[in-house]
Amino acid sequence: LTLSDIVPPPEFRTRQRTKWAVAMDWTLDGYMDRQPDMENRMRGILMDWIIELSEEYKLSPMTFHLAVTLIDKSMACTPTEEEAEGKGMIGHGMTIPRDMLQCLGCACTWIAAKMEETHPPSVDDFVYISDNIYRRGQILDMELDVCSALKFHLQHVTPVHYAHEYLLASQGGPCRPNSPTGPA
């Protein structure tokens, strides 16, 4: 597997695809501005918690990094209010209220785990680890919201892919014997 393998699916010439292209164009640069209820330091707190969660459920680095990417992308693909009105994009992306940030973390980690792990945690595992602040239904809804906001564009290049490529290029071995560095 090389980096060039992980490219977005080919553009299919329809208006729908074009809409997707626009939706996926959002840069991660300063995306916090798009989330009126969010502050930079909250992302840090969330990520620390996801690291804990990954250790608890023994998730692979691949899963963790994909989860982080999905969290960032779903917050970044949201137009600001002016953009939404100006470009007719009301209803695109997702605005995350402060108290739903951890729920977003659960949903994104869950999606990543389903894609990468042999035995992904269940929704009840996420309800438990987040101390029962969310009901199952909320996590399930959030999961679907993320998939829809990202238009099911869920496969992304993460730092793990780069780490793996660099290690190969420097003629080192894989990261660690027991650390799955993704599909390669």
Add this chain to the structure above:
Amino acid sequence: MENYRIMKQLGQGVWSRTYMGQQKDTDQLVAMKKFKANSCDEGVDFKALREIKLLSYLQHEHIIRLVDSFATPDMAVVLVYEYAHTSLDQILRNRDIPLSSPDIKQHIRMLLLAMDACHEKQILHRELNPENMFYLEDGTMKLRGFDLARMHDGKPNTLLSPQAFALWYKPPEVLMRSQHYSFSADMWSVGCIFAELMLRRPFLMGQFTELSQLDKIFKVFGTPNESNWPDYAILPLAWHSTVPVPPVAAVSLDGIFTAAPNDAISLLKSILVLDPSNRLTASQALRHPYFSNEPPPTPKGNLILSSPPPEAN
């Protein structure tokens, strides 16, 4: 959903239903697979997520293209593929379609190209059979059915489930409950399909049970022993079996495939080998003289895919 018009149901699987549809904007025909949303405790179906993941890795001329995916209001995931008009299964069953030996060469070549692409990206398909080989109008074969496919790093200690493969295409090591099979398992299925193309009926037709399938295999290839399959004795079924199997010698494939040219039989013999470590890989098979010898494969545009009307379906 609002971007598509559903035209008719094409099929129904355990987890999903397939429909023929049309994109409203472009009038393009598509196949739509809707995953059942009954088990809502599992959220978005992980089989759908994995299929999206694998198909986005695998972009290849001979692998079905995922065009779109979305969720319906009732929480079901729909994957949208390019529309294929027929499958190898339908071609084989339609006696009005002739299959010449250059045709067979093209069919098996396209399958091997698809397989080579999968294996190069370290993806095991695990459900190769004629029903998963689809054809576009221009004769291009597109491999589908990645429901059971998975990434495999090729490390021998990776555990894999023996609950994969359709019975008639199931390799002997999987029938023997091996959990360490690899890309060579797909190649067994390729060999079975190659044989089926030449015979025009499934080659090894076991009756419902895995034991009967093994019996069919052993009757043709002989019972496994130290010389034809050295690792045989450590497979779970051989290890636990207390019933002695009377040894049977292998039958010559030349006697079964009387109409097939020698180079085709030579290729078949190097793919259908009991010992998985001695089977050709997809890329080795593509370099076999069979593909460079006369006659050349039929250009895919000239393949006959359906009988003349009115039998359009």
